[in-house]
Amino acid sequence: MPEKPARTAVPIHELIARRWSPRSFDPERPVGREALLALMEAARWAPSCYGDQPWRYLVADRFADPAGWEAVFACLAEQNRRWAGAAPLLLVACADTRFGFSGEPNRWGAYDTGAASENLCLQAVALGLAAHQMGGFDAEALRRACAIPPRFEPMAVIAVGHPAGPDRLPPDLRERETAPRERRPLGERFFRARWGEPAA
Amino acid sequence: MPEKPARTAVPIHELIARRWSPRSFDPERPVGREALLALMEAARWAPSCYGDQPWRYLVADRFADPAGWEAVFACLAEQNRRWAGAAPLLLVACADTRFGFSGEPNRWGAYDTGAASENLCLQAVALGLAAHQMGGFDAEALRRACAIPPRFEPMAVIAVGHPAGPDRLPPDLRERETAPRERRPLGERFFRARWGEPAA
Numbered sequence: 001m002p003e004k005p006a007r008t009a010v011p012i013h014e015l016i017a018r019r020w021s022p023r024s025f026d027p028e029r030p031v032g033r034e035a036l037l038a039l040m041e042a043a044r045w046a047p048s049c050y051g052d053q054p055w056r057y058l059v060a061d062r063f064a065d066p067a068g069w070e071a072v073f074a075c076l077a078e079q080n081r082r083w084a085g086a087a088p089l090l091l092v093a094c095a096d097t098r099f100g101f102s103g104e105p106n107r108w109g110a111y112d113t114g115a116a117s118e119n120l121c122l123q124a125v126a127l128g129l130a131a132h133q134m135g136g137f138d139a140e141a142l143r144r145a146c147a148i149p150p151r152f153e154p155m156a157v158i159a160v161g162h163p164a165g166p167d168r169l170p171p172d173l174r175e176r177e178t179a180p181r182e183r184r185p186l187g188e189r190f191f192r193a194r195w196g197e198p199a200a
Numbered sequence: 201m202p203e204k205p206a207r208t209a210v211p212i213h214e215l216i217a218r219r220w221s222p223r224s225f226d227p228e229r230p231v232g233r234e235a236l237l238a239l240m241e242a243a244r245w246a247p248s249c250y251g252d253q254p255w256r257y258l259v260a261d262r263f264a265d266p267a268g269w270e271a272v273f274a275c276l277a278e279q280n281r282r283w284a285g286a287a288p289l290l291l292v293a294c295a296d297t298r299f300g301f302s303g304e305p306n307r308w309g310a311y312d313t314g315a316a317s318e319n320l321c322l323q324a325v326a327l328g329l330a331a332h333q334m335g336g337f338d339a340e341a342l343r344r345a346c347a348i349p350p351r352f353e354p355m356a357v358i359a360v361g362h363p364a365g366p367d368r369l370p371p372d373l374r375e376r377e378t379a380p381r382e383r384r385p386l387g388e389r390f391f392r393a394r395w396g397e398p399a400a
Binding site: 006008009010011012013015016017019020021034036037038040041042043044045046047049050051053055056057058059060065067068069071072095107108110111112113114115117118119121122123126133135145146147148149155156181182183184186189190191192193194195196199200 | 206208209210211212213215216217219220221234236237238240241242243244245246247249250251253255256257258259260265267268269271272295307308310311312313314315317318319321322323326333335345346347348349355356381382383384386389390391392393394395396399400
């Protein structure tokens with residue numbers, strides 16, 4: 001897997017700097033039980049509003065449960081099916097739209113689930129695994145395939161596996177696999193206490 | 201600051217295990233420019249749908265811009281104003297409700313912003329700082345105070361600073377500062393490819 005560390009004005013923690021979203025996975029190599037537990041634990045200990053832990057994850061393992069994995073895979077957008085088939089794990093991140101303790105609407109459901117998924121992806125980096133979040137899927141098909149209740153919103157499907165080289169990919173994706181990562185300048189995303197005044 | 205590492209079934213990366221949400225900050229000690237840049241860079245390199253980077257952060261620094269900081273602080277809920285006044289930095293995390301490249305609704309705005317904020321809080325841990333996200337604030341007052349456009353949704357105010365001991369806090373908060381962290385069991389949040397069937 002190419003190393004594509006974030007290009008930053010000052011050093012940041014290497015775990016955060018090294019995370020990116022590869023598309024090339026080793027199709028033959030499962031993710032072991034201990035690694036899967038570590039991914040789940042990392043997500044589990046993310047922060048959440050009122051400690052409500054509004055995230056739910058469906059774990060589809062191609063080796064342990066081929067039919068379950070296939071059901072999730074079939075819901076992916078075509079451009080994701082081009083590469084995600086090699087990933088041994090597909091994790092569906094779902095956000096509770098309500099608080100578990102009260103049933104009232106929870107405006108932080110997706111925000112907190114995003115934090116949990118980021119923890120999970122960073123733990124993947126720590127384990128030498130590759131993780132790639134996808135927004136391209138048929139949410140209604142996924143609901144039917146996995147019996148996701150209406151109250152929960154499927155937010156992402158996360159492909160996880162052992163990384164492979166760019167050579168496994170078709171030419172256009174191979175190019176993206178090795179291209180530098182890009183971000184907007186700090187001054188476009190970080191303001192002083194007044195909107196639009198760059199903080200950096 | 202008390203150490204409250206996550207209690208996990210298998211080891212996880214120490215950066216993720218050590219993160220928690222303290223309420224006690226050293227009121228005399230600012231967060232330096234280099235540390236602030238590192239916090240922003242960590243958030244900046246989070247993943248996002250289509251790479252749209254839907255997050256915006258307002259940075260209110262009590263030392264560099266007391267009036268800006270005060271304006272944000274005044275919007276916090278009373279229970280947060282009891283302790284957050286010691287924090288030198290208050291960061292307002294806002295989520296774009298639309299894609300920057302198209303103007304179409306972005307259902308991942310809050311999800312991606314939650315990931316960026318988690319990166320920021322983990323970078324705080326790496327720097328020996330304390331970070332605590334709050335959902336308790338008056339969002340409309342915050343919009344007015346900081347000129348946040350209607351298209352963006354304020355999701356959290358993040359208090360950041362150098363940690364102090366629990367002794368600085370009133371008795372009830374001191375107790376929470378030293379209490380163990382709690383999470384729901386894995387089997388309640390992680391399912392197999394079928395909703396409700398525990399994955400662990």
